[in-house]
Amino acid sequence: MLKKSNLILVTLGITLFTFLPNCKKGAATATLASDAASRVYVAPGEKDEVYAFLSGGFSGQMSVYGIPSARLFKIIPVFSVFPENGYGFDEETKDMLKTTHGYVPWDDSHHVEASMTDGKQDGRWMFLNANNTPRLARIDLKSFETKEILEIPNTSGNHASPFATENTEYLMAATRFSVPVPQASVPIDSFSKGGFKGTVTMVKVDKNTGRLSVELQVLVPGFNYDLSHCGKKKSHDWCFFSSYNSEQAHKMLEVGASKKDKDFILAFNWVRAKECKDQGKAYNFGGDYVNNFKEENKPAVSTRLSGVKMLNPKDCPGMMYYMPTPKSPHGTDVDSTGEYIVGGGKLASVIPVHSFSKMMEVKDKKEHHSTEIEGIPVLKYESTLAGEVKKPCLGPLHTEFDGQGYAYTSCFVSSEVVKWKLGTWEVVQHLPAYYSVGHLSIVGGSSTEPYGKYLIAMNKITKDRYLPVGMELPQSAQLYDISSGKAELLSDFPTVGEPHYSQMIPAKLIMDKTAKLFPLEENKHPYATKSENDARIVKLGNTTHIYMTAIRSHFKPDIIEARTGETLYFHVTNLEQDYDIPHGFAIGGAPNMTNLLIMPGETRTFKWVAPKPGIYPFYCTDFCSALHQEMQQYIRVSP
Amino acid sequence: MKDLLFTTISKKNRLLILGVGVFLVLVYFIPIWSISISAPQYPEGLGMHIWINQITGATPYDLKNINLLNHYIGMQEIISESIPELLFMPYVLAYLIFGALVTELYPKVGMAALGIINLVIVGIVGLFDFWRWEYNYGHNLNPDAPIIIEGMAYQPPLLGCKVMLNITACSYPSYGGMILGLSLVVLVYILWDENRRKKSNVV
Ligand SMILES: [Cu+2]
Numbered sequence: 001m002l003k004k005s006n007l008i009l010v011t012l013g014i015t016l017f018t019f020l021p022n023c024k025k026g027a028a029t030a031t032l033a034s035d036a037a038s039r040v041y042v043a044p045g046e047k048d049e050v051y052a053f054l055s056g057g058f059s060g061q062m063s064v065y066g067i068p069s070a071r072l073f074k075i076i077p078v079f080s081v082f083p084e085n086g087y088g089f090d091e092e093t094k095d096m097l098k099t100t101h102g103y104v105p106w107d108d109s110h111h112v113e114a115s116m117t118d119g120k121q122d123g124r125w126m127f128l129n130a131n132n133t134p135r136l137a138r139i140d141l142k143s144f145e146t147k148e149i150l151e152i153p154n155t156s157g158n159h160a161s162p163f164a165t166e167n168t169e170y171l172m173a174a175t176r177f178s179v180p181v182p183q184a185s186v187p188i189d190s191f192s193k194g195g196f197k198g199t200v201t202m203v204k205v206d207k208n209t210g211r212l213s214v215e216l217q218v219l220v221p222g223f224n225y226d227l228s229h230c231g232k233k234k235s236h237d238w239c240f241f242s243s244y245n246s247e248q249a250h251k252m253l254e255v256g257a258s259k260k261d262k263d264f265i266l267a268f269n270w271v272r273a274k275e276c277k278d279q280g281k282a283y284n285f286g287g288d289y290v291n292n293f294k295e296e297n298k299p300a301v302s303t304r305l306s307g308v309k310m311l312n313p314k315d316c317p318g319m320m321y322y323m324p325t326p327k328s329p330h331g332t333d334v335d336s337t338g339e340y341i342v343g344g345g346k347l348a349s350v351i352p353v354h355s356f357s358k359m360m361e362v363k364d365k366k367e368h369h370s371t372e373i374e375g376i377p378v379l380k381y382e383s384t385l386a387g388e389v390k391k392p393c394l395g396p397l398h399t400e401f402d403g404q405g406y407a408y409t410s411c412f413v414s415s416e417v418v419k420w421k422l423g424t425w426e427v428v429q430h431l432p433a434y435y436s437v438g439h440l441s442i443v444g445g446s447s448t449e450p451y452g453k454y455l456i457a458m459n460k461i462t463k464d465r466y467l468p469v470g471m472e473l474p475q476s477a478q479l480y481d482i483s484s485g486k487a488e489l490l491s492d493f494p495t496v497g498e499p500h501y502s503q504m505i506p507a508k509l510i511m512d513k514t515a516k517l518f519p520l521e522e523n524k525h526p527y528a529t530k531s532e533n534d535a536r537i538v539k540l541g542n543t544t545h546i547y548m549t550a551i552r553s554h555f556k557p558d559i560i561e562a563r564t565g566e567t568l569y570f571h572v573t574n575l576e577q578d579y580d581i582p583h584g585f586a587i588g589g590a591p592n593m594t595n596l597l598i599m600p601g602e603t604r605t606f607k608w609v610a611p612k613p614g615i616y617p618f619y620c621t622d623f624c625s626a627l628h629q630e631m632q633q634y635i636r637v638s639p
Numbered sequence: 640m641k642d643l644l645f646t647t648i649s650k651k652n653r654l655l656i657l658g659v660g661v662f663l664v665l666v667y668f669i670p671i672w673s674i675s676i677s678a679p680q681y682p683e684g685l686g687m688h689i690w691i692n693q694i695t696g697a698t699p700y701d702l703k704n705i706n707l708l709n710h711y712i713g714m715q716e717i718i719s720e721s722i723p724e725l726l727f728m729p730y731v732l733a734y735l736i737f738g739a740l741v742t743e744l745y746p747k748v749g750m751a752a753l754g755i756i757n758l759v760i761v762g763i764v765g766l767f768d769f770w771r772w773e774y775n776y777g778h779n780l781n782p783d784a785p786i787i788i789e790g791m792a793y794q795p796p797l798l799g800c801k802v803m804l805n806i807t808a809c810s811y812p813s814y815g816g817m818i819l820g821l822s823l824v825v826l827v828y829i830l831w832d833e834n835r836r837k838k839s840n841v842v
Pocket of ligand 1 (some may be wrong): 552620621622623624
């Protein structure tokens with residue numbers, strides 16, 4: 001069963017952790033469900049049970065799969081341009097990718113978060129982070145389209161993001177790469193002297209519209225804040241952030257950041273933070289950022305904003321505490337009851353579990369403090385500890401919960417998922433993963449009421465799993481059935497981009513609410529053309545606006561005359577009011593625009609500067625009808 | 640026979656006639672007839688409702704989509720404004736309802752018989768007109784249509800289902816049509832009931 005490459009990795013792991021007892025014995029208990037094929041088989045025309053939304057890692061996108069079949073349904077462009085449908089290119093969506101750094105058509109998207117109401121998934125929105133150029137996006141689950149992107153100021157590396165509070169009051173975002181705040185050119189070794197900072201940002205989500213805004217930032221010590229999860233039920237007011245490099249090393253982090261036995265999980269009381277803000281304890285701070293919003297059937301509006309309210313932890317006692325956690329913790333996850341905060345220490349030999357009740361009990365008792373860092377009390381490890389899962393595996397990272405009292409932790413180095421019991425901290429099962437698993441996802445696993453049933457493990461390496469396709473092998477995830485006492489491997493499937501994290505939602509929560517079309521009468525696009533009678537060409541000096549309609553199987557107007565150097569805006573409205581009849585629009589040789597896919601009732605604009613004289617065809621690119629191939633016309637460009 | 644027609648309708652049957660009048664009012668608010676269309680590329684189907692005064696799609700978009708499909712074969716666009724019958728049909732219905740009310744004031748069996756005759760005439764003329772309308776739409780095709788199939792007409796069925804190319808069209812009375820039919824049944828029942836009552840009285 002174990003392949004050579006995996007053995008090498010495991011051996012490497014063991015060499016790294018020679019102090020660890022060999023904890024590989026459990027791998028033998030893993031099983032492949034004997035009737036796995038039939039359990040993932042979804043017959044033609046039948047629907048999957050669950051939607052899985054996977055981030056694309058370095059693809060900057062989000063993809064939608066059906067579970068258990070693992071069929072890929074859709075790629076939703078979020079932070080990366082998408083030539084297939086014009087996202088990031090056309091006049092409607094190009095402003096979605098604007099930042100204070102200019103137009104940034106790519107990002108590194110790690111974490112998907114589902115909107116929740118009262119701790120339960122509500123199927124309204126998905127949120128996604130952009131790690132590289134700090135941003136946070138809201139994807140609407142009616143149209144499965146990106147509706148809003150908010151840049152996060154005063155941060156660098158938006159990794160611990162976007163983790164939602166129990167009722168989606170706020171999304172949290174924290175700094176991965178601490179930097180001078182505000183930015184400044186300083187010697188890099190001033191990092192070790194406290195010159196670099198991190199921020200924790202509270203992004204407010206409007207309850208009805210979902211609109212995003214920066215509520216408050218908290219200036220925190222310059223560690224690397226890695227991941228977050230917010231509390232639920234009794235821990236509703238709190239969010240927890242893991243951190244590494246509390247050593248504040250600035251070179252050879254591999255060594256420098258791994259010196260201390262323990263780094264921290266930062267416990268942050270966001271209700272208290274808001275209270276301090278309202279009491280005027282936060283001060284005006286700089287920081288430019290951009291908010292891009294695409295209202296339905298309108299061009300995106302990009303707004304440049306400036307300044308935030310900043311709060312120092314010492315000005316708001318009771319807001320933040322550090323809980324020591326071994327060793328370079330990565331994941332921090334809160335169980336469905338809100339009591340247990342599980343740390344995943346990528347170099348740790350145990351899985352430490354903090355107790356929320358214990359933390360509440362001791363947090364303000366001096367005898368339970370070991371020290372204080374920049375106004376943040378550091379609690380004693382034992383004081384908040386509920387228990388430790390001993391010798392679970394090598395390199396525990398992320399934990400998800402099934403709502404039945406069991407937790408599942410991914411182990412990067414030993415390439416497995418361990419199932420253990422909350423309360424007794426006993427490992428009950430080892431499930432091999434292929435290979436080097438990062439995040440896990442259980443259906444509804446981060447809500448208060450997990451739906452359970454399926455778990456996917458998202459892997460980093462796929463050597464020998466699939467037909468080789470050059471040096472970059474397929475990215476992949478694995479599907480397990482966790483509905484019975486013993487979890488079983490059902491399938492593994494390749495994914496688009498690195499499947500970094502995901503949220504899975506029961507299909508019934510979303511499928512009947514999805515939009516089928518944009519009602520034409522509600523189209524508020526300034527350049528909409530709602531009937532063929534209104535199709536027209538308007539010349540304004542050297543600029544021409546073509547109010548064009550598309551319907552099976554023709555465009556109107558269909559003959560366009562232009563002069564070299566003239567700027568033409570093709571405002572194309574799809575007049576169809578039928579499910580699944582988009583029309584496409586492309587012009588031969590257009591250098592700066594890609595294709596457009598225009599949904600029924602939607603208007604989108606294709607900008608084109610007339611090149612050298614000649615005849616240029618334009619045509620429909622989405623096979624729309626029997627006469628799709630005839631849906632083509634010409635532009636004549638004269639000198 | 641003559642006696643029967645001038646017999647006063649029983650209290651129970653007068654109530655029934657009042658019921659017929661009230662139910663006929665409903666016909667203003669619900670479709671009379673429905674045509675549904677299904678094809679492999681329309682698994683959810685398309686539908687068209689014929690009301691007393693208009694034609695609509697089963698969903699807000701169905702009529703538009705039926706017309707979009709039809710344009711390939713050169714059928715005229717189906718719009719309520721192009722069907723003059725829809726202008727006077729509401730008055731015909733008003734006449735029937737008026738008849739029911741008059742019967743309340745002048746409750747003679749003959750009035751019920753007149754109602755039957757009216758309904759039958761409306762039914763026959765209506766169905767003939769509907770057939771004629773379907774015939775015209777199905778046969779008057781644009782000679783410049785993109786798809787022309789020799790000898791092919793696209794007349795939908797009057798009642799029942801019919802396959803045309805890859806499309807199955809079914810035509811059935813809708814709730815309004817059922818109310819009209821039921822009204823006829825009720826009137827016939829009244830006639831029968833009155834006749835039976837009269838006979839038993841004689842004996
Ligand atoms: Cu087309």
